[in-house]
Amino acid sequence: MEHIISEEQAGDRIDKVVSTLDADWSRSQVQQWIKDGSVLVNGAQVKTNYKCSLNDKLEITIPEPxxxxxxxxxxxxxxxxxxxxxxxxxxxxxxxxxxxxxxxxxxxxxxxxxxxxxxxxxxxxxxxxxxxxxxxxxxxxxxxxxxxxxxxxxxxxxxxKSVTRKYKALVHGIIQHDHGTIDAPLGRDQKDRQSMTVVDNGKHAVTHFNVIERLKDFTFVECQLETGRTHQIRVHMKYIGYPLAGDPKYGPKKTLDIGGQALHAGLLGFEHPRTGEYLEFEAPLPEFFVKLLNDLREND
Structure with a gap:
């Protein structure tokens, strides 16, 4: 498919122009085509933010699915x-x-x-x-x-940051504050590329927490994500000295043997993409998590 840039389109970004040529083409899809070289301008590959000029000749080759x-x-x-x-x-x-x-x-x-x-x-x-x-x-x-x-x-x-995401977590230690906010940038750990850590030049990351219950040696908390970085809650809670129970990567060596971190994404809210209606859903704690809390309460 070929297209010549008109006066109205001159100055617009290439991804914007191409995505308007067919109602079925999304902007994200078009951006990938541009990166893959499936969209050429005057026979040459360009970046997704290229500003079109009058009479530019676009050649669009729709990739095979x-x-x-x-x-x-x-x-x-x-x-x-x-x-x-x-x-x-x-x-x-x-x-x-x-x-x-x-x-x-x-x-x-x-x-x-x-x-x-x-x-x-x-x-x-x-x-x-x-x-x-x-x-x-x-x-x-x-x-x-x-x-x-x-x-x-x-x-x-x-x-x-308009999606509501609340998690329930069990952490080591007794958190004295009833609530708090952790604002610390996250990036790859240079010593262990499979792990994340707090780094000065990392991506902006914010976690809010509220204490639900204090147990012997542990605290049951609700964490709300403002951003959604890889391992964010696990790294942030470790950063302030309260790592997640059962966490094999970020927890202490002596942690609970429960097959992984005690973390549950319990509440999710968002606007419906088509209707704009706000939808919110809540999933109860899984059985193992409920039993874990009850066992800790009995030993308290």
Whole structure:
């Protein structure tokens, strides 16, 4: 497909112009095409922020859809909400959200693909519909996009920090303050690239916490994410001296043997991408977490 830039389009970004040429083309999709060289300007590859000039000749080659080689697997998923645009699912502890090379089965995405065929393709073949993630050993609610319009809306809400995300966590130590805010930038640990840590030049990260209950040697807290960085709650709570119980990566050597961090994404709220209605969902603590708290109360 070819297109010549008009006077009205001159000065506009290339991704904006191309995304207006077809109602089915999302801006995120077009940006990926530009990066891949599927959109040329006067025969040359440009960046997504290129400003068009009058009479620029655009050549657009729509890529063949990538064949999805991730296997759909029937799973007993706990769906909290579903319509034509979005889906909210309660992920169990121990389940990986999406496949990775060499590990293509048993993930939430495998189950979602068996449950519904229509998932957003913006995040690529291994992460269809996935807008945000929670760690393998964290349980709780995730929103999933079933089309590109919904995906862009939900991502924009995450960027605007308008999504409500509250987690329940059990941490080592007795937190004296009833509530607090941790504002500390996060980045890769230079000594361990698989871990995150607080670094001066890291990405902005803010976590708010409220104490729910103080137990012997532990505190049960609710954490609300303002930003959503990798391992954010786990790293922030460690940073202030109260690492998550059971956390094999950021917890103390002597922690609870519960197969991973005691962290549950219990409340999720967002605006519906199509209707604008605010939706909010709450998932109760999983059984292991309830039993853990009861055992600690009995030993208190």
């Amino acid at each position: 990538e064949v999805l080689d991730v296997i759909a697997e029937e799973m007993d998923l706990e769906i909290y909400y579903e319509d034509a645009d979005v889906l909210v699912v309660n992920k169990p502890k121990g389940m990986v959200v999406h496949p990775a090379p060499g590990h293509l089965t048993g993930t939430l995405v495998n189950g979602l693909m068996a449950h519904c065929k229509d998932l957003s393709g913006i995040n690529g073949v291994l992460r269809p519909g996935i807008v945000h993630r929670i760690d393998k050993d964290t349980s709780g609610l995730l929103m999933v996009a079933k089309n590109d319009m919904a995906h862009e809306s939900l991502v924009n809400q995450l960027v605007a």
